[in-house]
Amino acid sequence: MKRELYNNVKLIPGGTAVAIDRSGFLSAIVAASVxxxxxxxxxxxxxxxCDTQDGEFVAVDDDHIGIDGPLREAAVKTGDMLNVDIDLLGCKQYIKITPTTEATVVYAVVLGDPAQAPV
Known part of the structure; x- marks a missing residue:
């Protein structure tokens, strides 16, 4: 099972504000380093x-998009590392995860929880 990790996640370095094809994945983690x-x-x-990569993206209005409820604003300081858990179950094929901050932050998005995975 430990060797299955590579086949069950998709990493998008700097993957914020870009269209991400989430086909086959039910959740995501945004890793952020301040x-x-x-x-x-x-x-x-x-x-x-959105249903297409270059279509009109609309806000996800699901109160459960965050694993424990709506996504919340977080106070940050230099050196902080954040992991934001996102439930993609009700989302369309393409998603964009967009940060809003004046801080300098490096991001990566990891898709996981594949709809089909080996047992």
Whole structure:
């Protein structure tokens, strides 16, 4: 089973604000590393979705898009690392995960929880 990890996740480095094909994946994690942040700065994420890669993306209005409820704004400071868990069950094929912050942050998106995985 440990060797199945590579076949059951998809990593998108810097994968924010770009169209991501989530076909076959039911959840995502946004990994964020805060490199520079002033006192009181925050980061928030929004998720939009669409049936096509170049279509009009609309906001996901699911209150359960976050694993434990709506996505919330988080206070950050330099050196923080964040993992934001996202439930993609009701989303269309293409998603965009867009951060809003004035801090300098490096991101990666990991898709996981494949609809079909070996037992």
């Amino acid at each position: 490199t520079t942040a002033a006192d009181g700065q925050k980061v928030a994420f929004s998720v939009t979705h």
